[in-house]
Amino acid sequence: MESTQSFGVQFVTRSNDGKSNLTIYARITVNGSRSEISLKQRVEPNDWNASAEKGRGRSQRVKELNDFLEKVRTKLNNIYRELMVEGDLPTAIMIKNHFLGIQEAGNTILDAFTYHRQVCHRSISPNTFAHYNTTEKYIKEFLMTKYSTKDLTLRKINYKFITDFEYFLRNRQPIDHQKPMQNNGVMKHIQRLRKVVRLAQKLDWLKNDPFSHYEIKFKKTDRGHLEADELQRIEKLKSNLQRLVLAKDLFIFSCYTGLSYIDAIRLKPDDIHLGTDGNHWVISTRQKTGTPIRIPILPKAWEIIQNYSNNPRSRFSGTIFPVISNQKLNSYLKEVADLCGINKNLTFHLARHTFATTVTLSNGVPIESVSKMLGHTSIKTTQIYARIVDSKLSDDMETLKSKLKTKRPFQRL
Structure with a gap:
């Protein structure tokens, strides 16, 4: 108009x-x-x-x-x-x-981030909250690099601002890790900026949507997971280093429950329930989304829980497992991978993918059940995490061959 x-x-x-x-x-x-x-x-x-x-x-x-x-x-x-x-x-x-040349009044980009932080810190997970703080940090770097200023009025955000910020992220030289930011990482930061900007719109701090012509494009990635033999190698690992034992146990526990790092590390004895089937269940809520989860505890996961029942660090924190940071845990898992001869980027989240593929889908668990145990709100998310492994595809094709053999060829009328 x-x-x-x-x-x-x-x-x-x-x-x-x-x-x-x-x-x-x-x-x-x-x-x-x-x-x-x-x-x-x-x-x-x-x-x-x-x-x-x-x-x-x-x-x-x-x-x-x-x-x-x-x-x-x-x-x-x-x-x-x-x-x-x-x-x-x-x-x-x-x-x-x-x-x-009088400095114009009006709300700024950092005003919007500050307001978002104030109103959303209780409704989003600590991990997501930290991601928004990181995006804000990159915005501050971008403003100093591009505009030589600490802040900018919201109305200065337009299509060019967004594309310039994208270029900045793609070409930023990291100082705390080796690899530069990949496409999906860049898009995540722009996605968070868009959410903050649209919050500013709802507050009438900004009239138009600067993202109306900008398309956020994520690249589909093949989610990694461990094959069955690789999982067994980790399970059999023996070590005298307690930090590696803890890292291994937490990883294996997630492989058999599908719990994310934050949900596993915050798991409490009160989250373990005896079901009507006589088995123990994890009944809790995902920290990231607030979605209820109900997961039957498999024998290997239950054995790990029992091993930490009297751990002094666990008893002090009131959790099932001793508290360890995700950063340290992933660092120790790299040592575990080396000791087991696994040439993959072994991170804690890989355990969640392994649960979805190697442990559940490959053994015939319906994807709908896997989705519920993972706490996904959409089965499409599960399809991204839980791609069918080669052994499952092979089994499906063998079943198809058997069915085709029993059918008569079509006859002409």
């Missing part, structure tokens, strides 16, 4: 007390609202043409005055157009402030 705003610039004069000459003002009018700027230019009454809004005559002085007025008119028109393009509905005062 086109804007119905009216905009105009007029040059008017006012008399100066005790002086014969007149002072020239630029009058800005937007939707009937006015604001005036003193141009610090004076003219004799006989040298001013009020109807034409310019100096009268052909003198060099008048020519220079009219050139100056035309430049002022052009600049004010350009300011109005730029504000419209950037998504604002300009006011006369806003245009005046831009002309005079």
Whole structure:
């Protein structure tokens, strides 16, 4: 829909007390609202043409005055157009402030992040909260690199701002890890920026959606997992280093329960229940989404729980397992992988993928059941995590072959 705003610039004069000459003002009018700027230019009454809004005559002085007025008119028109393009509905005062170089008022990008942090910190998981803090950190770096400023008004966010931020993330040289950011990591940060910006829209801090023409594109990735023989190698690993034993046990526990790091490390004795089937179950809620989860505890997972029932660190923290950071855990898992001769990037989340593929789907557990145990709200998410492994595909094809052998060939009528 086109804007119905009216905009105009007029040059008017006012008399100066005790002086014969007149002072020239630029009058800005937007939707009937006015604001005036003193141009610090004076003219004799006989040298001013009020109807034409310019100096009268052909003198060099008048020519220079009219050139100056035309430049002022052009600049004010350009300011109005730029504000419209950037998504604002300009006011006369806003245009005046831009002309005079006065710092504009309005909520900033960091204001939006701060408000998001205040209202959402209880409704999102600590892990997600930390991700938003990281995105904000990159925004601050980008603002200093691109604009040499610590903050920027929200209305400055447009399509170019977003694409420039994307370019910045893709080319940022990391100092705390070796690999530069990959496509999906970049898209995640832009996705979080979009959520913060749209929150600002709901607050009427921003009129237009700068993301309306921007498409966030994730690349489909093959989720890694351990094959059955690799899982067995880790299960059989013996070590005298307690840190590696803990890392191994937590990993194996997740391989047989599908729990994420945060859900496993926060698991409490109260989350373990005896089901009507006589078996023990994990009945809890996912930290990330708040989705209820009900997971039957397999024998190997139950054995690991029993091994830590009297662990002093566990008893002190009130959790099933001793508390360890995800960063340290993943570091120790790399040592485990080396000791087991596994040439894969062994991270804790790989255990969740292994549960979905090698432990459950490959053994005939329906994907709907796997989805519920993983706590997914959509089965499409499970399909990403739990791709069918080669052995399962082979079994399915053997079943198909058997069915085809029992059918008669089609006969012509």
